[in-house]
Amino acid sequence: MKYLMFLVFLVCASASAAVEPHEILQDQRLEQRARDISKGLRCPVCQNETIDESSAEIAADLRVLVRERLSVGDSDQEVVDFVVARYGEFVLLKPSVSGSNLLLWGMAPLMLIIGLGFGVVFVRRRRGQTPNVQDPSLSDAERSELEKLLKP
Numbered sequence: 785m786k787y788l789m790f791l792v793f794l795v796c797a798s799a800s801a802a803v804e805p806h807e808i809l810q811d812q813r814l815e816q817r818a819r820d821i822s823k824g825l826r827c828p829v830c831q832n833e834t835i836d837e838s839s840a841e842i843a844a845d846l847r848v849l850v851r852e853r854l855s856v857g858d859s860d861q862e863v864v865d866f867v868v869a870r871y872g873e874f875v876l877l878k879p880s881v882s883g884s885n886l887l888l889w890g891m892a893p894l895m896l897i898i899g900l901g902f903g904v905v906f907v908r909r910r911r912g913q914t915p916n917v918q919d920p921s922l923s924d925a926e927r928s929e930l931e932k933l934l935k936p
Contacts, residue, residue, distance in 0.1 A: 807847050818851045821863055826877050
């Protein structure tokens with residue numbers, strides 16, 4: 785029972801540990817907007833965590849930046865655009881499917897299709913080849929064994 789309570793405490797503590805008390809805005813609506821935006825931005829250091837979850841210094845700086853931009857009156861999209869302009873599309877957890885990203889999105893299926901095409905060509909070529917019974921490098925015993933195997 786103690787271990788279960790400890791595990792629950794760790795899970796709850798880790799989810800809220802990243803945002804420091806001095807970062808939280810007084811206006812609850814702005815704070816909720818900041819949290820929603822932060823959940824869509826990747827920490828440049830941790831890479832698999834949002835800036836809302838990360839305890840890295842740059843994530844803290846980004847959280848403060850998001851809150852500052854919201855306090856000034858920027859819309860959610862303007863805040864995201866500002867962060868992307870500064871750090872690149874890498875900070876978006878869900879990058880857009882446009883421009884140069886379109887090449888990256890399409891490359892995996894394209895490579896799969898090309899690989900399957902090479903596989904089909906390879907298999908068809910191998911099927912068309914039959915062993916040459918008259919090969920001079922075969923001994924008489926090997927040749928007769930091969931003829932037995934090839935007979936239907």
